[in-house]
Amino acid sequence: MKALLKTLAIVACVFLLVQTVRHAYVLWLEPRTSVLDKYDQPLKDTIAAAASLDELVRRYDPVRKEVDRVKAKRRAADPKVAFDDDQEPFKSESALREAISSWEERAKEVRELRLYSLVGFIFAAAGVAFYRKVNRWLGITLLIAGFSEAVYWTSPTFLGTSTREFDRLLVNKLVISLVFLAALGLAIHWLDVFREKKK
Numbered sequence: 332m333k334a335l336l337k338t339l340a341i342v343a344c345v346f347l348l349v350q351t352v353r354h355a356y357v358l359w360l361e362p363r364t365s366v367l368d369k370y371d372q373p374l375k376d377t378i379a380a381a382a383s384l385d386e387l388v389r390r391y392d393p394v395r396k397e398v399d400r401v402k403a404k405r406r407a408a409d410p411k412v413a414f415d416d417d418q419e420p421f422k423s424e425s426a427l428r429e430a431i432s433s434w435e436e437r438a439k440e441v442r443e444l445r446l447y448s449l450v451g452f453i454f455a456a457a458g459v460a461f462y463r464k465v466n467r468w469l470g471i472t473l474l475i476a477g478f479s480e481a482v483y484w485t486s487p488t489f490l491g492t493s494t495r496e497f498d499r500l501l502v503n504k505l506v507i508s509l510v511f512l513a514a515l516g517l518a519i520h521w522l523d524v525f526r527e528k529k530k
Contacts, residue, residue: 332467332471333524335471336471336522336524337524337525339471339474339475339478340515340518340519340524340525343478343481343482343515344512344515346482347481347482347485347508347511347512347515348512350482350485350486350487350504350508351485351505351508351509351512353487354485354487354501354504354505354508355505357487357501358498358501358502358505374423374426374427375426377390378426378427378430378494379494381430381434381494381495382495384431384434384435384438384496387427387430387431387434388431390427391424391427391428391431394420394423394424394427395424397420397424398420398421398424401420401421402414430494433494433496433497434494434496437494437496437497437499437500438496440488440500441496441499441500441503443484444484444485444500444503444504444507445503445507447480447483447484448480448481448484448485448507448510448511450480451476451477451478451479451480451481451484451511452477452481452510452511452514453477454473454474454476454477454480455473455474455477455478455481455511455514455518456477456514457473457477458470458471458472458473458474458475458476458477458518459474459518459521459522461473462474462522463521463522474518478511478515481507481508481511484504484507485504485507485508485511487504488500488501488504
């Protein structure tokens with residue numbers, strides 16, 4: 332039983348530590364600029380500076396209206412005309428649409444992260460209690476479920492644009508990873524996982 336607990340504790344600790352370090356790196360140290368930014372900078376700056384989804388939508392509305400106007404005008408002249416997404420206003424509309432979709436996806440991920448992390452924390456706390464008071468195997472099962480939730484939901488987000496919502500997701504993952512590392516340390520201490528029996 333102790334060997335299993337030691338193995339699980341080490342695996343959980345490795346995953347949480349690696350993820351925590353990666354979140355900190357992406358949040359504070361990873362370069363977020365490119366030499367190519369100067370060519371698309373005004374729009375990228377606008378998207379990155381947006382403080383809310385509503386602000387992005389306000390910027391998207393007039394661009395979308397302009398796209399609809401240009402499409403209607405071109406279709407009136409030639410119904411079979413193709414639209415080039417690399418030209419304005421189509422390029423800006425596409426970039427803003429992508430930023431809005433990304434923002435909504437990140438907001439959804441933050442909600443899921445918080446909910447499932449709470450569930451994982453409850454499972455882990457119940458696991459410690461059950462291990463100590465009721466049944467060790469049931470306790471280990473709940474501990475595995477709880478820390479698995481934490482490891483899964485705090486796993487790195489590899490894709491994302493530099494927006495405030497992406498940063499908010501990273502901060503949430505970093506904080507929750509740190510909380511679960513502390514909880515893991517407490518569980519290891521309370522369950523005497525690494526304490527050797529005296530001969």
